[in-house]
Amino acid sequence: MTAGGLNVLMYETYEDIGDAMGAKSWSFHRVDLHRGLRGLATAEQGEGRAVEVKLGREAVGVDCEKGEVRMRGGEVVRGDLVVIADGAHSGLIEDFTGKPSELKRIGRSIYRWLVSMDDVLADPDLAEQYNRPPGFQSWTDPASEILWVSYTCRSGKVLNNAVVHPTQAGEGEEDLWHSEAPKDKVLAMLENFHPTPKKIVHLANEDGIKVHHLFKRPALTSFVRGRTIVVGDAAHVMMPTHAAGGAIAIETAASLEVLFKGISCKDEVVLKKRLELFDKLRMPRCNLTMTASNAGPGWIAVPGVEEEVRRFYAGPLPPVGSVPWGSAFREFLFHHDEYRAAEEALVEAEGQ
Ligand SMILES: Cc1cc2nc3c(=O)[nH]c(=O)nc-3n(C[C@H](O)[C@H](O)[C@H](O)COP(=O)(O)OP(=O)(O)OC[C@H]3O[C@@H](n4cnc5c(N)ncnc54)[C@H](O)[C@@H]3O)c2cc1C
The missing domain is CATH 3.50.50.60 (FAD/NAD(P)-binding domain)
Known part of the structure; x- marks a missing residue:
């Protein structure tokens, strides 16, 4: 969607993925994926020796x-x-x-944060945006070179957000992976965006918003x-x-x-x-x-x-x-x- 007008630029559904590819498309919370993989690696059942972490x-x-x-x-x-x-x-x-x-750092960074879908759906404007089958929902603003991607995980209970943007002066220097990003700075970055997606910034959960740098x-x-x-x-x-x-x-x-x-x-x-x-x-x-x-x-x-x-x-x-x-x-x-x-x-x- 366009960032300012929320006009649809591309709409695709992935409902046929399971039949076409033999496996569904799933979105995981990183912690859940890590737990699942560790469980498989360390389990006594199955072939081979259990991994010792x-x-x-x-x-x-x-x-x-x-x-x-x-x-x-x-x-x-x-x-x-x-x-x-x-x-x-x-x-x-x-x-x-x-x-x-x-x-090498490439001069682009990502704000990332999680939001409860209960909070999203309690807001009528946001509920209208997310009243679609699960999948990615993105807003793009070529003028400020920002792409915001959101998708649900944990069985639709949590909304993951990633805002790819030009790195700001001094941003995230204290920790290239895990620095705090104040909400007012994120909102300033999103000045061209429609008020509806911007509400998601205010709904960030107790972990707040983090920023990390991108590398090549x-x-x-x-x-x-x-x-x-x-x-x-x-x-x-x-x-x-x-x-x-x-x-x-x-x-x-x-x-x-x-x-x-x-x-x-x-x-x-x-x-x-x-x-x-x-x-x-x-x-x-x-x-x-x-x-x-x-x-x-x-x-x-x-x-x-x-x-x-x-x-x-x-x-x-x-x-x-x-x-x-x-x-x-x-x-x-x-x-x-x-x-x-x-x-x-x-x-x-x-x-x-
Ligand atoms: C915000 C974000 C979203 C992403 N989303 C997706 C996605 O949707 N789909 C997708 O496919 N990929 C995604 N990725 C990419 C994905 O996370 C990485 O490609 C993946 O984690 C790489 O796995 P890895 O095991 O190589 O490295 P890591 O996951 O980085 O693991 C490296 C491990 O090595 C350990 N380690 C580091 N140094 C040492 C050392 N010297 N001695 C011992 N241990 C050490 C670290 O503690 C860590 O546990 C995303 C990445 C980010 C940052």
């Missing part, structure tokens, strides 16, 4: 060739396979690439070094354009499961083959998703983007004009089955 232990360095991780305090842990997954602000990436991190880093040319691989944001931090950073990292977990189940990583020959296969599977898809996300809604019409994509990915692409969460990108990004892709790649490479 050790909190408060910081890895400070990796010898990628030897598979040795140095912990703060001096302990060295050795693994047959090391997976670096220390997120967007990865320090371990420097040992992986052998050079200083190239992570050049694409890696391999996710493998020695007996170490890098995954998730540490490997490919990306803009939130397609809401795909976490999704693509979870796909990578599926690759790991298929490629490394039932083999001994002590066997150098087997390990090397599987690591090569991992890179072959994940480099094109992860770097493509990062490049598409970093290009923004302009996608391959943005100068240089198609060339960058083609450094890694040779397959068909969503056409010019494809918009985030439109049908072409939905099909391309979210209809992918990494279990099947990894199993097929394994059969092709090793005939099993």
